[in-house]
Amino acid sequence: NVPNTDPYSLYKHHHHHLHHPVLGQQQHQLEVEHHGDKMDTNINMKPNYMSIGGGGVRSSSPRRRRLIRRSRNGKLTLSSTISADYTHPQSSIPLKDYMAQQVSTLRKRTQSTVTNIDVQDCAVFLSYICSMVAITLPVILIPMIAADPYKATSTASTAATVGRLSGTDLAAKIVSTSALGAALGKVINGFICQSLGSRKSAGTYFVGLAYFSLLLSTTSTFHARAVAGMEFCCSIMWVACNVLIANKYARDAQKFAQAITVLSLCSTGGSLSIKVVGSALLGAYHWRKVALVSTLASSIGAFLMFFVVKDGESVNKKSSEISTSGVNGIRWRRGLSTIWPIGGASREERNAGLSLQSITSSITRVLSSKMFWFVALAHSCSFLGRSSDKILGTFLFDITKIPRHICASLTTSVTVGFIVGLITGRKIESMEEVDKKRFIMKRQIGAIFSALSIAVLANQTVISMLGRKVVAAAITLASCLMTANLSIQFYQFPAKFAKSFEDDKAVCMAFTDAVAFFLSCPIWAIVSTIATSTRFGSNGWSIAWIFVSALFAVGGGISLKTMKETM
Numbered sequence: 047n048v049p050n051t052d053p054y055s056l057y058k059h060h061h062h063h064l065h066h067p068v069l070g071q072q073q074h075q076l077e078v079e080h081h082g083d084k085m086d087t088n089i090n091m092k093p094n095y096m097s098i099g100g101g102g103v104r105s106s107s108p109r110r111r112r113l114i115r116r117s118r119n120g121k122l123t124l125s126s127t128i129s130a131d132y133t134h135p136q137s138s139i140p141l142k143d144y145m146a147q148q149v150s151t152l153r154k155r156t157q158s159t160v161t162n163i164d165v166q167d168c169a170v171f172l173s174y175i176c177s178m179v180a181i182t183l184p185v186i187l188i189p190m191i192a193a194d195p196y197k198a199t200s201t202a203s204t205a206a207t208v209g210r211l212s213g214t215d216l217a218a219k220i221v222s223t224s225a226l227g228a229a230l231g232k233v234i235n236g237f238i239c240q241s242l243g244s245r246k247s248a249g250t251y252f253v254g255l256a257y258f259s260l261l262l263s264t265t266s267t268f269h270a271r272a273v274a275g276m277e278f279c280c281s282i283m284w285v286a287c288n289v290l291i292a293n294k295y296a297r298d299a300q301k302f303a304q305a306i307t308v309l310s311l312c313s314t315g316g317s318l319s320i321k322v323v324g325s326a327l328l329g330a331y332h333w334r335k336v337a338l339v340s341t342l343a344s345s346i347g348a349f350l351m352f353f354v355v356k357d358g359e360s361v362n363k364k365s366s367e368i369s370t371s372g373v374n375g376i377r378w379r380r381g382l383s384t385i386w387p388i389g390g391a392s393r394e395e396r397n398a399g400l401s402l403q404s405i406t407s408s409i410t411r412v413l414s415s416k417m418f419w420f421v422a423l424a425h426s427c428s429f430l431g432r433s434s435d436k437i438l439g440t441f442l443f444d445i446t447k448i449p450r451h452i453c454a455s456l457t458t459s460v461t462v463g464f465i466v467g468l469i470t471g472r473k474i475e476s477m478e479e480v481d482k483k484r485f486i487m488k489r490q491i492g493a494i495f496s497a498l499s500i501a502v503l504a505n506q507t508v509i510s511m512l513g514r515k516v517v518a519a520a521i522t523l524a525s526c527l528m529t530a531n532l533s534i535q536f537y538q539f540p541a542k543f544a545k546s547f548e549d550d551k552a553v554c555m556a557f558t559d560a561v562a563f564f565l566s567c568p569i570w571a572i573v574s575t576i577a578t579s580t581r582f583g584s585n586g587w588s589i590a591w592i593f594v595s596a597l598f599a600v601g602g603g604i605s606l607k608t609m610k611e612t613m
Contacts, residue, residue: 166294167305169354170287171312173248176347177283178316180255180340184224184262184273186324186454189439190333192217193450196266197334217440218574220270222567225433227274229563231281232556237405239285244293248286249351252344255279259340276340284313285556293357317461325455408550412557420608421543422561427601428536429562430569430594431493431529435460437570438525444577445504445587446514456522463526467533474534483609489531490602496528497595504587532598535605543608569597 195216239247258275265272287309295302320339327336412418435457442453467489474485500521502508509517544554576582576590 165354166356167291167308169350170290171308173252173347173350173355174283174287174309175312175316176343176350177252177255177280178313179320179343180259180347181276181280182317182320183259183324183337183340184220184276185436185457186321186328186439186451187262187333187337188217188220188436189443189450189454190328191220191269192440193443194333195269197264214440214444214578215574216269217437218570218577220273221433221436222570222574223270224273224277224436225563225566225570228277228281229560229567231278232560232563235278235282235285239282239289243357244286244289245351245355245357247282248290249348251279251282251286252348252351256341256344256348259337259344263334263337263341290355290357314461314465318458321455321458321461325451325458328451328454408553409557411550412547412554417543417608418554418558419561420604421540422558423565424601424604424608425536425540425558426562426565427597427604428532428539429559429566430597431460431532432464432536433566433570434525434529434594437573441504441577441587442518442521445506445509446518448514448518453518456518459522459526460529463529464533464536466526467530468537470530471534479609483606486535486605486609487602489534490598490605492531493528494595494598494602496524496531497591497598499524500528501588501591501595504585504591506584535601539605539608 192214235247235251242250255276258272258279262269262272262276288306291302291305291309295305324336324339327339438457438460439450439453442448442456443450446453471485471489474482477485503512503517503521503524512520540555540558544558547554573590573593576593577586579586582589
């Protein structure tokens, strides 16, 4: 309480009672009696820079101005912050001691954070990053493989056999065959994970991934088969990691959602990092040596799955029997990777019923849906954008002739485009149905025009006018915009449509991806045929990208027709 409220007395009271550290800020409460009214104030002040008038408080700095507001009970309230950017002679502390306090606080917070980190979650996340590193590396290796497919020690007959294919044809063969391997994996690996167990199946498939990546680094004729085998083995990793997380956080939906979000970021982070690092390595080493990075990453993933990661039942140290709400109120027992009703039959009979009757009925229900096929066709057209990074490097080299390792690094634009599209497309959730349809229509048109712009840039006349480097940069930007306009359709539409299948939604999502992989095989083969055809001369790639843009138009039309089911 201060006897009067003139500015000088108010400042003296503040200056006498203020205690603060150097270069810090703290709140200071001051009560002032003013004509019977009570003022509660936090004043942001420096010495000799504060003035108080009848209508409010003014400061020499605009940032420190505050107004006094009168409350209903007649009290005046003023809130601000005291800026302690000057040192009180009696309360100052040495800068060395202040920095020591800050370092100590930071050390304690770091120790607390490290203590709260879940080792099992980190092992699962790191395992998935290893799988993404292993499967993304061939994307940037394909242009190098197309230029130098066989080993120096290969026989003349082997070299002649591989040499029958041009670089573009070999790249297209690898892309289409790898898509076939991924499609087969999507069909059967989910059931393998369900029967063998997520941890064991992931560890086993990591061993297979290491084998096929080692084959890629040594073969002279089986490049396509090696990449297809890698795609097949990697197709189980997302499902296996999801099951591990779901088993662990079966009773905590919030932590489960957070873990899935981190797992999705691991996918993008792993892809981007290996594209950047792998492109740098290609500038210094032969592609066969760089391919061994996939073998190393797969071996690390296998080690983590077999020796670090534990199944959800062991992590939680809970009984494998938990009660959940099943169909018709039946109590269910949840094991490591299977669910069966309690009582009535032996465990072997229950598992046999799951593997035969349940799987058959799930497949029949999904494949008999007409809407499923429409959504799958639309998803297949969007998937062309997602898989275009495997052909983009070879395409850039064919038309610009810039170094192949630089062409490989430019394929990062596809991944970046999907990230940008997902971030900018989040607003669709708050839109009305009419606005959503208009939003998707604009994005489909954007994808079509992006593909057409790539077709124009592939023309030799345009290349001679603009220059090869400018064309390469423009194609990189256009490919980024193309995938950004397809990201919402690719990631969200199949997942939202699968919700209508309830217990069979996992089968629906897997089969939707499988259809997309299967259809991409002949499509990229056709693209390769058009690009290398002598009938079109130097305009082969331009015609090929016009064909791709036409497929985007077809997929966009189907997406708009099925939006009621997918949104």
